[in-house]
Amino acid sequence: MDRRESLKSMLLGSMGAGLALQSCVTTTPPEVVEDKIWEYTYGRTPKEEEFDNKLLCEQFFEDDELKEIHNLANLILPPNEHGSIDDAKVVPFIEFMAKDVPEFQTKIKGGLMWLNIYCNAKYKTNFVNTPEAQQKEVLDMIAWPDPDAKEHPHEVQFFSLMRNLVMTGYFSSEVGIKELGYKGNTPNNWDGVPQDVLDDHGLAYDPEWLAKCVDPNTRGEIAQWDEEGNLIS
């Protein structure tokens, strides 16, 4: 059994003979569901895992809606050398969030429909089939919220929500995190701000302060103090 197979069987074992899977085989092929469930293996309580698997089994958006989301997401964040919304799995993420945050559902479904109604009236076709130049004309109308407005029209709110979900879906993905340049989430030895960065910002460490700080060379030695609480190891 390879690693993936053994993990899968562990997972199924822990779910009580795949009970959660049984409930959804009618709508989605079981191997697809298993693939989705296998993908997520971080620590959750049994209840949380059951809830997630239930959501992963359901499909909220129609296929046409998913195509429209994909189209819109590509306009918000077109692919470049760093990565695409497909690399970042933005559409499945939005599909999941719509099930996880029910108040997104009507806003997104309604917004997608509104885009089609608008394009049908103006361009005699739905959004996806509208040429990109005209799609951008529509976006130009809804992508720039008036900073002084007390309330925003529904279409502007819809676009802001989609922009937020696309941007966060991208920048919380593997490619997005790489593009952002986040360097952490890995064991390391923090030893202060690099000197060139301090110089760039015109800042320096106060020697008196530094004297209270960790010595990376002795931090593996067991701490000992004198009676006054001074560290002596």
Added chain:
Amino acid sequence: MQIIESQKTYDVIIVGSGAGGGMATKVLADAGLKVAVIEAGPFFDPADPKTRTQLKWPYESPRRGAGTQRDFGEFDMAYGGWNIEGEPYNQIGDTKFDWFRSIMLGGRTNHWGRISLRFGPKDFKGKDRDGLGDNWPIGYEDVKPYYDKVDKLIGVFGSNEKRENDPDGFFLPAPKPRLHELYYIKGAKKSNVDVIPSRLSILTKRINNDRGVCFYCNQCNRSCSVYADFSSGSCLIFPAQKNGGQVDLYVNSMVSEVTIDENGKATGVKYINKEDRQQYALKARVVVLAASACSSARILLNSKSSTFPNGLGNSSGLIGKYLHDSTGTDRMFFIPEMMNRKRYNEDGVGGLHVYSPWWLDNKKLDFPRGYHIEVWGGMGMPGYGTGFNPNSLNKYLGLKVGGYGNGLREDVKKFYGSVMGVSGRGESIAMKDNYCEIDPTTVDEWGIPVLRFNYHWTDHERKQAKHMHETFEEIGHNMGAVVLGNKPTKEQDYGLLNPGRIIHEVGTTRMGSDPKTSVVNEYERLHDVENVFVVDAGPFVSQADKNPTWTILALAWRTSEYIIEELKKQNL
């Protein structure tokens, strides 16, 4: 359904496994006593790969870490939250008290901020300072030896600063400040606000061979798999077991009441096993409650009998009264000089590397007691929310907000790590009118009557919050930052967060020498019942502008030693 009685009798039953329960377990088991720990939630070990979230990436989750399942994000290690299905609580009138529970072995210690501050000499004698509230029956000198022992056993980094009301201790070395913290230091010094290294129970240096050393992933809220931060399970309960202690863990077991005999002495507890939904009874010579201030009050109030018709230990009528939380309000800064930052790993420890302890004299102020300032920010791990409103800060640069296309990528990268925040956390005055009590109209899914809350802030706290924002604005200005948002108005209570929100709720079984005006004595023993103790934050007379955990631990150790002595003398 019959109550299933265990034949086994323990020396001590400890209800709850957070900071207080963990410390009692360690001290009592190390002394050779037979201990039962009864925990309402499941077993949890931060080292177990099955439940671990530490070092996971947001894209390993379908919701990228969003807080829909767990209130502080799905990787946060607290099973519970502000509202728990099947275990409700209610409000009286227009009260908005928020109650955070973490129902698991170790309780809230698995995710907490690790800010570990001793109370100072003035903190035990608040009434002497301003006539408000009450003094503790004990002083700093009574607790100091225990703070010292807690420092050495558990480990806390910090620095000895010889400050009157922020006592020195046995500290591990502090981590060097991050870039935004250096900006904060600059702004605070210019504003005459003191700044010192923070004091967090995280091992920046080895403390023994059973626990690892911090590897700077910034994720203490996910509970450390190498035990480099303080969680009650990994640092107290497991070591007690490893040391040969006779510790039986009863998990998923919800205590409903303390049982008593005809003489009014406690005989043990009754609990519901959440797995089989049966009721059980367990016997012990001593009962130690450590279920959290409100949960312990609830258990006592639900322990009604003909001897104690108002609840166990409640002849004063004060159980649940004097509930108080820290004050809190926050603000965010945008630092234009920190745009387009060079990238490097600045995760650091899970929390602030610097903080401002209370620095002023109340004689010159229009509110009592103080607050400290916590600092947060940096180039943190992205997750759900990163990239929201990708260029809203453009308005401070005279640029347009909104749009679409690849320019948004550049916006997100430009602003990454240029926003930081400050949080004021202060002392409120304990008030008899702020309380929790049993709500006779509601039970939880275990059939146990729940709590309802009555809590209102006064002008003392509102004025303190106002002062916090004035200070934030001055510091922000002096560090060259744009202070975001407007200063909260009087109508908004100056931004004061709902009571309960800081998760420092204390005071429900308060300590005193007079049984008429307090619930427990100076050894945290019920005045009314000689073999029942409370070692969570219930006994706090006042909560200081310090986080309560280090004092919970010190007092629980002191109480545990007292229990050992009394058992030796056959007094219990």
